Every structure is written in structure tokens, then in C-alpha cells.
Amino acid sequence: MDERSVGIVETQYFTCCEPPHELTLKCKEKLGPITVAYETYGVLNKEKSNAILILHALTGDAHAAGYHKGSETPGWWDSMIGPGKAFDTNKYFVICSNVLGSCKGTTGPVTINLNTGKPYGLSFPVVTIRDMVVVQKLLIDHLGIKKLLCAAGGSMGGMQALKWSVLYPDALESAIVIATNYRHSAQQIAFHEVARNAIMADPDWQNGDYYGKSVPARGLAVARMIGHITYMSDHSMEEKFGRKVIDTERLGYDFSTHFEVANYLKYRGDSFVQRFDANSWLYMSKACDHFDLASDRKLIDAFAGVKSKFLVVSFTSDWLYPPTQTKQIVKALKANSLDVTDIGINSKYGHDAFLVEVDNQSKAILHFVDRVAKEAGIVNGK
């Protein structure tokens, strides 16, 4: 554990929306109770004005930084959260919660439906990015925070950051929006659709009713493999694997795994099955596909009531959420005379860059957050 780690952390739980106070979701269905898994790092100041909400991507969780007791694997954005890091826990109170519909502690399809005594499965209502954000707001209220200093995330996390700025303009000082789109494009929907088809084509999926039986492991692995290709760039894949084979003695004249890139994807697919629920993958991917901040208005109008300051980050080799898409966000924000910092980071790592390009991203984020804090009258987190 390095000295800039937040150390040993524990996931906490918050339950709300207990019947008869269920939450009405965007799909009009009611849901409750809702439990939210979350973690916090650093100290909330007296004014409760130094809180930063970290928003995770498709398959992320509340464990963004530090270590769970007995584990040697740090949180998913540990390189960015800690003392002296991009999100500096010496100054700021950092919160990360698992999104609604996921399978990492927050209520989702894997949760027991109290009315039936069985996991929701596909009877769980289809959630949207809006619903995730509404539940996050309930958590923030519960923590007594009136206004977040910042909401920050990449990919699906970036969608949530955008939605925060639109839904709660008075509760958000700033948003950091990384490697994302203001609405899913046809190609982005298409990749998700094929992956969902792979899961639903697995006979073990059983229309989502597989809990306690065989999980749709083959379908979910294929879905994850598709994802991994889109997360890497052509360049980084070529550099990492090229045409290397796993066994130079074999010539590969059969259909077993031959190339290293295939071996890697298979490994990532198979290990994903151990840590993620297939139904949750369906719900998370669908939430992204439904996301459309503009809907039937112009994007510029969608940002009309927004008050936050923005840092928008894109990566040159990200072909899944290419810089041309974040440029549209930047353009619409600027057209609303908002305070926007637009950073394009030169990277070979594709969409994965938001997880691995630590140095350049950290510089931009550190500078932005400190500036926003200072302008809000917060110095050194106080």
C-alpha cells in the first residue's frame, strides 16, 4: 500500500424509499425499498461544502479507492483518489456509490423482491441514468450535503455527471465529464445490443430467472469480450498483442485459443462472469442506450438552466466515445455561457484511457477542482 492510499476502507449502506414511500422511476414504475452501497474517503468539512461525488461506469462499484480488509486489489479509481491525488482526500470528502440496478450492493435485479421473496430478475424495472442520479441525490441529502463541490465520472459516469448538472443545478458546483456522449449514438447502441443478444441467446439465461441455477456464463463472457475490444484502441491492442501466439509450438490449425489477444479476451470474459451479474449488465447497458440529454429538444436548450462549472475530458484514441462527441457537449455548454474547461488528452489507450491516463488527467482535475473550490470560498478543503 503506497503512502498516498486512503488505506483500509469499508462499504457502507443506506436504505431509503421504504414503502409506502417508493421512488417513482422514469418508466413510471415504483421501487422501494432501495439500498445504496457507498464508500467515503477523506473528511467532510463543517460546512459540508467539500464533497465530491465519483460516478462509476457500466460495471463499476462503490469501491473506488483504498483497500477492503484482506484484499490486495485497490478500488477501481485508486490512482486518482487519495492524499495528494487528482481527487485529494486531504482536502476533499470523496463519495462513491454503486448505481441503481447494478449488482454491487445497491438494489438491482439480483436483490430479493420483498413481495415475492425471490430475486427481482427481469421484473426489476428498467432504470435510467436519471433514476441513478435521483438515488444519488437521496444519498447526498442523507449525508446532509446541500451542494456538491463536484460530480465526476467517465463513460456512463460522465452521463451521470451531465444529468446531475441538469437535474440539480443548485446542488452542484461543478461537473467533470470524461470520455462520454450526451446521448448514445447508433453505433454505441449497436455494440450494447449485440452484447445483450449474446447474453439473452444463452439458454442458461432463462429469461433472467437463473438465480440459484446455472448463470448464463458463456453469453456474459461474449458480451464482455465485445466490450473489451471497444475499450482498447487498435493501436494499444496491436502494441500489447500484435500477432503473438500463446504457444509457438502449436500452429493453430484448429479452433482452440491460439492468439494472445484471444486468450486475453477469453480470460477477461471468463473472470467477468465471476464478478458481475448478467441481468445487471442488461440493465446498465440499457440505461446508457436510453440516455439522451437532448431528447426532442436541442442540446443547447437541454443545458438552459444549468449553473455548474465544467471540465470536459476526451482522449484522442477513444473510438467508442470519440472526442468529436465531447466537442458537441463543450459547444452546447459554451453556447449557454457556462464556465467550461475542455481538455483533449493525447493517448493511445482508447476508451480505457480514463482509467489509465493518470498523470495528464490528474493535473487537469487537480487544477480544476482547486480552482472551483477557491471560487466557492473553500481553501484547503475548509
Added chain:
Amino acid sequence: MDERSVGIVETQYFTCCEPPHELTLKCKEKLGPITVAYETYGVLNKEKSNAILILHALTGDAHAAGYHKGSETPGWWDSMIGPGKAFDTNKYFVICSNVLGSCKGTTGPVTINLNTGKPYGLSFPVVTIRDMVVVQKLLIDHLGIKKLLCAAGGSMGGMQALKWSVLYPDALESAIVIATNYRHSAQQIAFHEVARNAIMADPDWQNGDYYGKSVPARGLAVARMIGHITYMSDHSMEEKFGRKVIDTERLGYDFSTHFEVANYLKYRGDSFVQRFDANSWLYMSKACDHFDLASDRKLIDAFAGVKSKFLVVSFTSDWLYPPTQTKQIVKALKANSLDVTDIGINSKYGHDAFLVEVDNQSKAILHFVDRVAKEAGIVNGK
């Protein structure tokens, strides 16, 4: 039927490599007999010097132009082959054969193995681009053609054209190499690998032994859906589908097909199952993945003995076989002082452009073929 159609055509068959004269494949296994399905359009001149061999892509077939009796669907490259078209059947004798290992009339995994009385299935040897070309050469020999005026193809067809130039330098006047790579990159292998995994994950696949039973329809459909995403550009997908939904009354808060792009991919996936064999897909994709013209030497050395003239075509929005890759081919050919015409066509259609960008492609091909013919002493096909 337009006046520039080659009209009604019929697939012909040629059988060779009858035991004990089996063909030794690159994997060292012997195969025979081998039947080749092929079609021809136009007239072979007296000197047999005006023949052009068309090479099809992954899921193509011998039916490149004209109409089969009773069918209203023309051949797959009908827009490019016919009287006055890119490959002008008023002047040239055009041949197209189905490749070895496919399922469209040429011997492949779906063929009955005469030794067992059952379809080969996965006991069919793994074929390579080289093997496909060797079988094409046997067909050309059978037709009494000593030297092809041209071998032309896109995608996997382009790989075959390159291989022709290396394997049979004295039997090839020119090659037209479209939207391809001289060896499959890690990303290209990765997309194929995931698609193969989708097929092999389908319980109906049964290790390839599914003939006469249920075909692995779900797996093959997913494989095809992945393919279709890579064949289109982000731009063309956005323009064609955007976020359009199939039923505006429904809000899509479930996991049935909602977006038009999803509906399209599902349709293409399902209809593909009706026309293509899952095992053949495995063999075709593997042949592409194995393809490496340079292997352990430099690409420049791979072209050392080559004598053909080249037309190399790429499309700006083709992200599956991007122009940067064809540029490497062009560079290596030029370093060998070969006669190379390098055309980059501005297109929004992605990899599909080689099938749909008829005008610009036709101009370049018409001009190139006529020039090569003239230099070979052939005028107006004579």
C-alpha cells in the same frame, strides 16, 4: 434487369484432387476430392488472355453477377461486373469461384466426407488464404488460362489477390487489392475471435456436429451482428438509424428490440443464419486471422519476386481495414519498384464501401484494367 446486366447465369462445378491425388494443404493435411463452384461472365478470347478472377469476401460466393433463373436478387458485385461496368464483360472474361472451406458449393465443412458418409464438420482441415488461392489456380489451369489479366477482391478477397501475386507471379498480370490488410491485426483477430466464441458458446453448435439437427442459430446471428457493426461506419450508422425507434408508442422500458439499429442488426443476423453455415464461418474467419503475408520476414521482402501491376484501394471511413494499413502495402510494393496505383476514396460507408461505392471505384478499376490490358497487348478484350 438493367441493360448492363450479364443476364441469367448458372453456377458451374469443377472437381479436382481426386484420391490418390489429394491436395496437401498448408496445415499439412491432405484433402480431396475438391469441388469448386464457379461462374463466368463474358467471353474468353482465343489467346485466353482476357480473364479476370474475382475474389469474394468472408461470406461471399461464386455468384458475383447476373441473375440465377427465377431469382430477382443479382450477384453480390453485380454493380461492378457487366457490359460497360468496372469489370467490363464486353471486353473481359470474368470468373468468380467460391473459396475452399465455404458453404456455397465449394468443398467445405458442410460437404460429405466420402470416407465417413457424413459431413466433415470440424474434421475439415483448417484452410488458409494460400489454400484458397491454390485451388483457384487449379480452376484457372482447368480453364486453360496460363495468365490472368487480373485478380481482384475486397476484404478477404483482397488478401487472396495479394497472395496470388506472391504465389503465382508469372500467372498474374495485375492485382486489384481493396480494403484489406497484408496480415490481420490484433483488433481484426479480436473481432473474429469474439464472433467465433459466440458460435461455439451456442449449445446447438455441438462441437460442429449439428448437421441434420438444430443449427447454432443464436450464436451465428450474434457473430453476424458483430460483423455488421464493423462493416458500417459510425457516421453511416448514425445517418441511417440514429436513435430512431421501431414503435414510437412504446417507450422501450424492457429488453425487447426497441431501436431501429437493433432491429436491423437482428434482422441481418437472423437472415444470415438462413444462408450461411456456422462451421464455414469459423473456417473463413480463421483463414483471415492466419493470413500474414510478411510472416517472420519484412513485408518488403514478401513482395520480392512479385511481378504484377497493382491497384490498391482504400476508403476513408473504413475503420475495420483502415487506409493506414493499405498504405503499408503500397509502401512495400513501391519499395520493390512495382507498378502501383494507390487510390483513397472518400466515403462515409465504412468497410461496406467496397460493395457500395460503385462510381469512384468503377472509374479507377476501368481505367486500371484497360491500361494493364493495353500494356499486355490486349485491346477491346482481343
